[in-house]
Amino acid sequence: MNPVRVRFAPSPTGPLHIGGLRTALYNYLYAKNKGGAFILRVEDTDQNRYVEGAEDYIREALNWAGLKLDEGPDVGGDYGPYRQSERRKIYQSHIQTLIDNGQAYYAFDSAAEIENMRTQLEQKGVHSPKYNFETRMQMRNSITLSDAEVKTLMDASAAYTIRLRVEPQQEIGFEDIIRGRVVFNSSELDDKVLMKSDGLPTYHLANVIDDHEMKISHVIRGEEWLSSTAHHVLLYRAFGWESSMPKFAHLPLILKPTGKGKLSKRDGQKMGIPVFPIQWNGSDEMFGGFREMGFLPEAVVNFLAFLGWNPGSDQEIFTLEELMKAFKLTDVSKGGARFDFEKAKWFNQQYILTSDASILVEELKKQLKEVNIERSEDFLNAYVELFRPRIERLADLFEAGKYFFQKVDQYNNKMIRKKWKENGIITYNFITENLAQVSQWNAANCKSVIEDGIAACDSSFGEVLPLLRLALSGDVKGPDLFDTMKCMGKLFVIDRLKSAPNVFDQLIAES
């Protein structure tokens, strides 16, 4: 049995979207499940679409998600280089064998000539005509031209491409790990360009040569590649590599949250949801990422793993390690999976609930730094525990309890009017005075002072607690009131309780 070697092969044409990350994840999980290697190969054969920074982005996104590379452009490995633009010589030598044995041919047709052929045939009623076994006979290529003519063109450095010679009526079948047997007839296929006129290979050629050269055992990629796999199989045959051809697994696509079609980067902007793992700052466009939206990488990985895969049990929360152990390609579903942001948020919340306090504290510190606030470790730890169960994104950590750090910016007027009434006022003032007398602060004695005050004034929790809460936070919701007071500290609480009545009176007078 050959060792398992899988590759993630993105092209650096922009930020990697969440579907790409999932492909990388499944590759990673499969490799690690089998004790194999996870390889990054950069498919940068299209010079026109190359985008500066995209390769770094891909690396950073993989790194954020915790997918460690065994081989790749900057980690190295025995099968490099791992950037296709650096492998030209390899492609050129291999394409020559195809030319020599007649499996590929030179084509000198210009774009206009090909276009012309197409429109002519369309006028005759042929639907989407191809450059194939029929039409190539009327084009200018090394099959129709004499050797002398070809030589003349070559000597004059005429532009040419190299095309695969696809013979009709061959059955091309392969076993897809997810979908079972898939069969194509070669008569449907066109003579794919293998080498472009700029001397660089197309995806199909580079892909097959690299997978072979890098001893890739399994090709795990998106469903959009399923159709072209027929061409790839043909190429393996042409090279005589069919017996060692990798196994294929074509993943279902990730669909738009609503409406039709696959998820696109536009969906993110349109619906205010992240479609990218981390933020992308392109020269002309910017996209937000899960990371910046306050998602933990473990949550995103867990969410993504479940978009098209399921362990067959009821367990949903999985560490990367656990995913690795449980993952099977045969458990991947066939149908496209709709992107569900609600579920993503739920996963995130689950991870926030159980994540290490230090992670939350660090994140909070970052947010506080932006507004020039500093607090003790003890305070931050207490705060984080208070708000951990009531946020679904890290980014909300500060916002959720802003009133702990700065003046209340918004009072709930409606509740003030409802609660700031005679008996409540008396009890409130009574409790405030008594609290100021307490020398040692903890949740227990705040609580007993308040309880005693309520009893002494013949009041009730429902009458007074909302008032205390309004005074401290401006609203009637939030963490447990006594824990809130303990975390805020005595001076802070007393100050806010004493100044609040004026604010209340004023707000009521204004309304």
Place this chain on the structure above:
RNA sequence: GCUCCGUUCGUAUAAAGGCAGUACACCUGACUUUCUAUCAGGAAACACGGGUUCGAUUCCCGUACGGAGUACCA
């Protein structure tokens, strides 16, 4: 158009030739001073038509619908 792939609650999915389960979202209740979290409960699905079968949501064939591909892009 053609080729290939697919279709189970709103969403992600499970299982089995014989009761369609779980999670998110939704609704109700419990716990709380409140908002969360948590717990308990509820509503909600086999696209359609044939065939095989004692029995089909499951296997087969059609139809519909959805998706991908159909470039000197990957």
